[in-house]
Amino acid sequence: MRILHTSDWHVGKVLKGQSRAADHISALNALVEVAKAEQPDLVIVAGDLYDTASPTADSTRIVTRGLSALRRTGAEVVVIGGNHDNGPALDALRPWADAAGITVRGAVGRPEEHLVTGTTKGGEEWRLVALPFVSQRYALRASEMFDLSAAEAVQSYASAIGQLISVLAKGFGDGTVNLVTGHLTVIGATMGGGEREAHTIMGYAVPAGVFPSSAHYVALGHLHRAQAVNGPCPIRYSGSPLPIDFGEEENLSTACVVDVTATTAARAREIPLPVATPLRTVRGTLAQLSTLDTGDAWLRVYVQEPPRAGLREEVQELLPKALEVRIDPKLLPDPKAADSSSGARAGRSPGELFADYLGQRGHADEATVSLFHRLHDEVVSS
Template sequence: MSHPAGTIGPVKILHTADWHVGRSIRGRSRADEHRAVLAEIADVAGREEVDLILVAGDTFDVVAPSAESERIVYQALLDLSGIAPVVLIAGNHDHPRRWRAVAPLFEMGRVTVGATLQRPEEGGVVRILTETGETARIALVPFVGKRGIVTADDLMALDPFEHGGKYAGRVEAILDKLTEGMTSDDVNLVVAHLMIAEGRLGGGERVAFTVEDYAIPATAFGGALSYVALGHLHRLQSVPAPAPVWYAGSPMQLDFGERDDEKGLLVVDAEPGLPATVRPVPLTAGRRLIQLAGTLEELETRAGEAELADAYLKIVVHEPARAGLGDVVRELFPNAVDVLLASPRDIGATGRDVRLGRPPRELFIEYLERVNASDDDVVALFDEMLGDADAT
């Protein structure tokens, strides 16, 4: 525990999110990296002697994860629950019914699962009594899609005038319902999987669920809250708001759009009636993603650099297309997962990557690039169709 028995002190919270266990990179498994980074998170939790652990959604990368992915996630949660109580919510990549099925078992091991949105008195708000003697009151806001938000209105018994009919207004009304009655006597927390309008994308998020229609204003979180733990965006960041609002980001680089991001988790000290203090803690277990660009001659000078040895590489070659060029580059950089020509029309001429085991969205984007038809709106529509298929 963080404080001697019988004394009252801050509640120390570890906030993590967006594990995306099961994510591969161009067909290469990242299971060992996920095991390593989740063990690193448990090490931080033990070293910091935290009182509470919040996991803000997207523990899995797909709604139907493999048995290996389930083993990795479930073992990580059990390891964390041996250190402190864990509160977890489902994200847009998670299947809420799968989480709801295993929730009773996890509750036996100090893991509370918010699989679907619930009324405050039916599990939408949970209270955790910490070993420091404080009570943490936590509103659970798992991801809700546009279709699900209508059902959520009925669940919360909201009137149409309370939200104006739009997604953002409805979510704000739900937040109001879940947090009403919170007083300064408790540590008041929200753990949510949401897109906040002021947040910055990390590069690996599903586009359809980060567009403007899903954006919630940061003002939705009132100043009476001690801390808001968010998942969904993969970049660790604070969001300007009346209360302390933070995204923990993903614990390792998941996509080349995240190659410049420093990954980590958040350690939070929260006391009743006061805004929390937040400290980022870096995580280093995952392999880095690095992009190189240049002529073949320029690339040859970088082959063998120490920082590239354990990284996944994306190579952009400034050369005319010719047979065998991709093979030459891969001989120089065996851990290259993408070899592309600088000209968009020639992308893919260096050889085809293995498709087996790669996410459908990744393959669809690659196809659009290959036919010179890249379009974010088309990708967003594909994501919506994919989401509908996943939910069936």
């Protein structure tokens, strides 16, 4: 059978105030074209369809149309919730999804709901453990729902996740293609650069050994960089179909196509996806920035000029697509090296303290100090 593995769409992402809706539509259209060309039997979307737990109507429209278009290619489509998704809200879409022939598992529910089965047009049977993101807070509660003993339901996130997968994998067959999908951080994998740190730290990481050797392929979401992970079976992150933040500008946007049978090893191919509006980081003085041809890219700019009032506006006049403007860190003094005595407050005015702060930050600009005095006077006199 052939599988198209994708994840981490993050539809609804706003980058420094700029909507990425057009980029997401373009990325999902490209993904559908891959599905048309490759004709997978199964499409797995491994979580984080949305960037927020409260998606807008437009974001919901983009996601549902994307899923419907994937289904119309003839593939079965299975979707799980990620840490950015609202699991119960995704599950509320299940009546629509069921009618469209799309399987959605937004949050952990009854055990029997998380072993999805099917048969390809060629007659191959497959079984898929579909485990949505499980927060540390609910890991033990989810374990109890699977009738684990007190000894099995240990107070460890990794152990709890391992037990959940172990229980579900008991439904694997000897002559079936056995698959797992989850939204997890696996120890040894590399972060993509734009993930939410609170859900990728070691307290949320699991060893690759939580996946059974009987699995033919494990399709993961959560980390945005496409990569394989060493383990007892083939384990991969598909990567995001477009860079989510500037920390991911060097990542290759991909989907993953996997060919596997019940008796042969999984063979995975990364399929590059075009990015409508790339992200790019540039550095230089105003004179140097004025000579750059940055095309249609959204920009993060590190300015190699002393800080001063109005500098951001000058940069954005030169580079209208600059979403983030910062002073190059190399030009800023180390705050730890500042003389601690300069922070004494007794007998000093707010304006003097503010001027000292600016000096410590390498921002000795009279225009900024004057603006502070004006704002301070307005607040005090109001």
